[in-house]
Amino acid sequence: MSAFNFNATPIDARSYTQTDNLYNGFDRGSSLFLLTSLIAAAIYLSSKVFYRRPLTDDKGNTIPDGPTGLPVLGSFPFLTDYPELTLDYWAKKFGSLYSIWLGNQLFVIVSDPQIVKDLMVTNGAIFSSRKEMYLKSQIIFAGRGITATPYNDKWQVRLLAGRGNHTYILGRRTHRRLATTWLNKPAVESYTAVLDYEATVLVHDLYYHSNGGKLPINPQPHAGRCSLNNMLTITFGMRTDTIEHPLVAEALSLSRAFMNCTGPVSNMIDFVPILQKLPFNLPLKTRAQKLHADLVKTYGGMINEIDERMKRGEQVPDCLVKTLLLAQEEEGLDHLDMAILCSAFMIGGVETTASIMQWFSALIPAYPEIQAKAHEELDRVVGRNRLPTIDDEKNLPFIHAIIKEVERCHNPFWLGTPHVNSQDFTYRGQFIPKDTVVVLNTYTMHHDPQRHPDPHTFNPDRFINDSTLSSESANLANPMERDHWMFGVGRRICPGMWVAEREVFLAIARMLWAFKMDEIPGEPIDLKEYDGLSGRSPVPFRIQITPRHDQVEAVLGL
Numbered sequence: 001m002s003a004f005n006f007n008a009t010p011i012d013a014r015s016y017t018q019t020d021n022l023y024n025g026f027d028r029g030s031s032l033f034l035l036t037s038l039i040a041a042a043i044y045l046s047s048k049v050f051y052r053r054p055l056t057d058d059k060g061n062t063i064p065d066g067p068t069g070l071p072v073l074g075s076f077p078f079l080t081d082y083p084e085l086t087l088d089y090w091a092k093k094f095g096s097l098y099s100i101w102l103g104n105q106l107f108v109i110v111s112d113p114q115i116v117k118d119l120m121v122t123n124g125a126i127f128s129s130r131k132e133m134y135l136k137s138q139i140i141f142a143g144r145g146i147t148a149t150p151y152n153d154k155w156q157v158r159l160l161a162g163r164g165n166h167t168y169i170l171g172r173r174t175h176r177r178l179a180t181t182w183l184n185k186p187a188v189e190s191y192t193a194v195l196d197y198e199a200t201v202l203v204h205d206l207y208y209h210s211n212g213g214k215l216p217i218n219p220q221p222h223a224g225r226c227s228l229n230n231m232l233t234i235t236f237g238m239r240t241d242t243i244e245h246p247l248v249a250e251a252l253s254l255s256r257a258f259m260n261c262t263g264p265v266s267n268m269i270d271f272v273p274i275l276q277k278l279p280f281n282l283p284l285k286t287r288a289q290k291l292h293a294d295l296v297k298t299y300g301g302m303i304n305e306i307d308e309r310m311k312r313g314e315q316v317p318d319c320l321v322k323t324l325l326l327a328q329e330e331e332g333l334d335h336l337d338m339a340i341l342c343s344a345f346m347i348g349g350v351e352t353t354a355s356i357m358q359w360f361s362a363l364i365p366a367y368p369e370i371q372a373k374a375h376e377e378l379d380r381v382v383g384r385n386r387l388p389t390i391d392d393e394k395n396l397p398f399i400h401a402i403i404k405e406v407e408r409c410h411n412p413f414w415l416g417t418p419h420v421n422s423q424d425f426t427y428r429g430q431f432i433p434k435d436t437v438v439v440l441n442t443y444t445m446h447h448d449p450q451r452h453p454d455p456h457t458f459n460p461d462r463f464i465n466d467s468t469l470s471s472e473s474a475n476l477a478n479p480m481e482r483d484h485w486m487f488g489v490g491r492r493i494c495p496g497m498w499v500a501e502r503e504v505f506l507a508i509a510r511m512l513w514a515f516k517m518d519e520i521p522g523e524p525i526d527l528k529e530y531d532g533l534s535g536r537s538p539v540p541f542r543i544q545i546t547p548r549h550d551q552v553e554a555v556l557g558l
């Protein structure tokens with residue numbers, strides 16, 4: 001297969017930790033707390049039914065202990081700002097398996113690698129479903145999203161709300177199988193040249209837009225376009241040729257809107273059914289409906305164009321859409337299925353890898369000594385007459401370690417994409433009723449001082465002897481040895497991890513090869529705040545980049 005033809009409070013950038021924000025989180029949540037409490041009281045009085053499942057198994061084992069929440073709202077008011085810090089605080093108080101309630105939904109929070117493995121890998125047949133979150137699954141993805149749909153191997157029959165007719169909706173396995181044909185290791189091998197090219201364009205653009213390092217630059221939009229072009233090529237067989245191309249702004253804003261609308265613990269409407277049935281729309285619901293319409297218009301429209309070109313007999317590059325259109329009849333795909341699967345690629349594959357490149361660019365200026373060590377390794381292994389390639393990765397252990405450490409410190413998804421258990425399960429005397437939402441608490445695991453001594457220090461050397469790719473590390477028998485949990489776990493682990501790792505390596509290795517990256521005096525970089533409820537990116541920042549040597553221009557073809 002070939003794909004060709006807010007304002008934040010600055011802190012010391014060397015300390016990436018957000019721990020001191022925990023209490024800010026409570027303070028800033030207090031007005032919201034009051035408001036939500038009033039709404040809750042109203043809902044409670046007007047709702048006759050507040051349903052909860054049996055909380056004990058037949059042997060009398062009860063659900064894991066946890067914080068006492070408020071009536072109706074449960075722990076929601078404590079999770080409005082920096083939820084990962086609150087969950088970390090409770091993990092220290094209640095242990096590695098504890099429960100919380102949000103509305104009528106029970107959650108268990110898992111903060112220990114062995115428990116994660118026991119539940120989500122060893123018992124993966126039970127712990128691999130998803131909750132059909134109201135905003136994300138039902139409204140934005142209209143029940144078709146690969147990330148959002150339950151774990152089943154049958155086609156599901158659903159009554160489409162408002163239309164009154166039955167329709168067949170694809171089971172998620174069909175979506176995952178189709179997605180995997182474009183994301184598995186052999187597929188990624190076939191389009192590594194695309195990732196290679198876009199990483200060069202990224203470095204070229206940083207050089208050009210900073211006027212050869214003379215002007216400060218915000219690398220974020222350039223990282224965004226790099227990831228976007230990779231996903232556009234894989235999904236639609238096209239790319240954007242400049243950062244001004246209208247699709248850049250459109251696609252990046254769709255991804256950002258999604259990240260800001262879909263935190264796993266951020267939307268009360270997901271957990272209080274009566275809020276879903278109000279006679280008027282809450283603003284979040286209106287935003288979700290608009291996002292659904294915009295995704296279908298943008299990506300569905302691009303599918304239509306490719307369809308028409310194919311029907312006219314034009315040559316269309318190999319890409320996911322071509323695969324879907326050719327398989328459409330056999331797989332029983334309708335237009336919405338295809339539009340949503342492509343949207344999942346464009347959301348899942350853009351703000352994620354771009355976020356790692358952005359956190360790297362925000363973090364590294366504070367560490368000149370780490371950059372010097374990386375530059376020495378690049379000069380020794382690659383030299384100055386060519387760019388590092390994917391084949392160099394195994395010989396660049398320090399660059400590899402920097403990337404793992406950025407991912408440990410700045411996982412874009414601290415709470416992952418939660419799983420759900422499809423059967424009652426009792427684990428070490430604690431009962432987890434069917435349909436509990438199971439959250440992988442990666443913030444706590446990434447900051448476990450036993451696994452990562454001095455966890456709040458950015459120290460790539462902790463991974464210097466770990467030559468595994470993260471996609472390989474995810475399969476290690478001993479979960480305590482796994483590098484990090486950024487890609488999730490078990491049967492729902494990110495299928496895009498092969499492409500993501502290659503893309504991120506090429507981008508970061510080349511940025512380091514070409515530039516020394518520094519803070520701008522008087523413009524500290526804020527690593528504490530972030531943008532996004534599900535996927536986190538740094539708030540806007542600027543850095544100074546200086547070409548490292550005379551060969552940079554020549555090698556970039558400038």
Ligand code: HEM
Pocket residue numbers: 146147148176179183344345346348349350352353356412413416417418419486487488489490491492493494495496497499500
């Ligand atoms: C740094 C980059 C990325 C990160 C951190 C990331 C993270 C994740 C996480 C945490 C999950 C949920 C795993 C679980 O349930 O345990 C996931 C699922 C998913 N990711 Fe990624 N991802 C990245 C890149 C990509 C890319 C490049 C694609 C390409 C399209 C992609 C597509 C998907 C899809 C389709 C799913 C849903 C799988 C399912 O529910 O069965 N991701 N990702």
